[in-house]
Amino acid sequence: xxxxxxxxxxxxxxxxxxxxxxxxxxxxxxxxxxxxxxxxxxxxxxxxxxxxxxxxxxxxxxxxxxxxxxxxxxxxxxxxxxxxxxxxxxxxxxxxxxxxxxxxxxxxxxxxxxxxxxxxxxxxxxxxxxxxxxxxxxxxxxxxxxxxxxxxxxxxxxxxxxx
Amino acid sequence: xxxxxxxxxxxxxxxxxxxxxxxxxxxxxxxxxxxxxxxxxxxxxxxxxxxxxxxxxxxxxxxxxxxxxxxxxxxxxxxxxxxxxxxxxxxxxxxxxxxxxxxxxxxxxxxxxxxxxxxxxxxxxxxxxxxxxxxxxxxxxxxxxxxxxxxxxxxxxxxxxxx
Numbered sequence: 635x636x637x638x639x640x641x642x643x644x645x646x647x648x649x650x651x652x653x654x655x656x657x658x659x660x661x662x663x664x665x666x667x668x669x670x671x672x673x674x675x676x677x678x679x680x681x682x683x684x685x686x687x688x689x690x691x692x693x694x695x696x697x698x699x700x701x702x703x704x705x706x707x708x709x710x711x712x713x714x715x716x717x718x719x720x721x722x723x724x725x726x727x728x729x730x731x732x733x734x735x736x737x738x739x740x741x742x743x744x745x746x747x748x749x750x751x752x753x754x755x756x757x758x759x760x761x762x763x764x765x766x767x768x769x770x771x772x773x774x775x776x777x778x779x780x781x782x783x784x785x786x787x788x789x790x791x792x793x794x795x796x797x
Numbered sequence: 798x799x800x801x802x803x804x805x806x807x808x809x810x811x812x813x814x815x816x817x818x819x820x821x822x823x824x825x826x827x828x829x830x831x832x833x834x835x836x837x838x839x840x841x842x843x844x845x846x847x848x849x850x851x852x853x854x855x856x857x858x859x860x861x862x863x864x865x866x867x868x869x870x871x872x873x874x875x876x877x878x879x880x881x882x883x884x885x886x887x888x889x890x891x892x893x894x895x896x897x898x899x900x901x902x903x904x905x906x907x908x909x910x911x912x913x914x915x916x917x918x919x920x921x922x923x924x925x926x927x928x929x930x931x932x933x934x935x936x937x938x939x940x941x942x943x944x945x946x947x948x949x950x951x952x953x954x955x956x957x958x959x960x
Contacts, residue, residue: 637828638880638945644845645956652954659888661836665800671852671868673824678839682807685842689834692855694868700913701864705834705857707911711902712890717801725822727875739874744936748870750863773907782801791815793808 657686659713665689666709668765669721670696670728674788677721681793689715695728696721697753698765707774716777720765721793723786728754729761758785762796820849822876828852829872831928832884833859833891837951840884844956852878858891859884860916861928870937879940883928884956886949891917892924921948925959 666689667677677683677690689709691702698706698720709715731754741747755761762783769781784793829852830840840846840853852872854865861869861883872878894917904910918924925946932944947956 636880636943637826638882638943640826641828641844641846641882642956642958645843645954648843648845649953649955654952656952657837659835659837659890663800663803665804666834671829671854671872672822673849673851673853674820674822676841676848678841679848680808680811681804682811683804685839686836688836690836690855691834691857692853693864694854694871699864701856701862704911704913704915707903708857708890708899708915709834711899712894717799719801719804727822727871731875736871736874740870740937743939746936748867748937750867752867752871773909774903774911776906780799780801789817789819791808791812793805793812795805 661686661688661713661715663687664715665717665719666691666706666715667719667721668696668698668702670694670723670726672723672726675721675723675786680786680791689713695726695753695755695761697755697761698768699753703768703772703774706769710776717780718769720762720781720783721786722758722762723788725788726758729758730756759796824849824851824876824878826850827878828880828882829854829869829878830882830884831859831861831865833857833886833889835886835889838884838886838949843949843954852876858889858916858918858924859928860918860924861931862916866931866935866937869932873939880943881932883925883944883946884949885921885925886951888951889921892921893919922959
C-alpha cells in the first residue's frame with residue numbers, strides 16, 4: 635500500500651467526521667501566512683488558527699518571489715486578507731544550500747541544468763528581511779501595513795520575530 | 798491587538814507544550830503535497846498526517862508551475878520524498894477567475910498591470926490533470942511514478958481522485 639493510498643484511507647475517516655457547516659472562502663482572520671514547506675512545521679498548530687481562518691502559502695524556504703506575490707495578490711484582492719506573516723525556520727535545507735552541487739546533480743539525472751533558480755540563501759534572518767521587502771515593495775499587494783517576518787525554531791516550537 | 802499579535806500569543810502557548818523530541822528534516826512518509834492555499838483546507842488534518850511526515854507546498858489554486866517544480870525538486874533531491882499528491886478544491890476562487898477584471902483592478906491600485914500571470918482556470922478537473930502533467934513531464938523531478946491528483950470537496954471533506 636502506497637503512502638498516498640494510506641492518506642486516502644485517512645481522508646475517508648476524516649470525511650465521515652466532517653462538520654458540514656459551510657465556511658466562507660474568505661479567511662475569517664484576514665491573514666495570509668507564507669511559510670516553508672518543511673514537514674516539522676504545521677502553521678495552523680504553531681500559530682493556533684483553525685479551519686477557515688487563514689490562507690497558507692508554502693514553498694521550499696518560505697521565500698517570496700513572483701509566484702508568492704501572485705498568491706498574496708489573489709488573497710488580498712479577491713478574498714480580503716490584510717495581514718501577512720512570513721515564516722522561515724531553523725535547520726532549513728535552503729540555508730547554506732550549495733546550488734551548484736544541486737544543479738549538477740539535477741543535470742546528471744535530467745540531462746540538462748534546471749531552467750529555474752534554486753533560491754537557496756546564506757543568512758536566515760537576511761532572507762526573512764528580503765522576503766518582507768519583496769512584499770512591502772510590491773505594488774500588487776494592496777495591504778502592506780502589517781507584513782512581519784519570523785524564524786520558527788524547530789527545536790522549541792517558538793517563533794522569533796525578525797526586525 | 799492585531800491578528801498577527803494574537804497568533805504570536807497562541808504560539809507562546811504552543812511552544813510551552815512543545816515536544817522537544819527532534820524530528821529529522823526528511824519527511825518520514827516520503828510524500829510531498831501540493832495544495833491550494835484555501836483557508837478551509839488543512840492538508841494534515843484532511844489527509845491524516847502528522848509532524849515530520851510530509852512536505853506541504855501551497856499557492857493560489859494548488860497549480861504547478863516552475864516555482865512548485867523548484868520546491869518539489871528540492872523535496873525529492875535533498876530530502877528524499879518519492880510520492881506527489883496534488884490537491885485542488887471545490888469553490889476555489891481561481892476557478893472561473895476573470896483575469897482581465899482582476900488585472901484591471903490591480904492596475905488601478907498599482908499604476909501598472911501585474912507583471913506575472915494570474916493563473917486562473919476554467920475547469921477544475923482539467924487543471925488538476927494539467928498540474929499532474931507538469932510534474933510527470935519535468936525532468937527535474939526524479940520520482941514520477943506516483944503523482945496523483947485530487948479535488949477536495951469543501952462541502953464534505955472528501956478527496957475525489959482525478960484520472
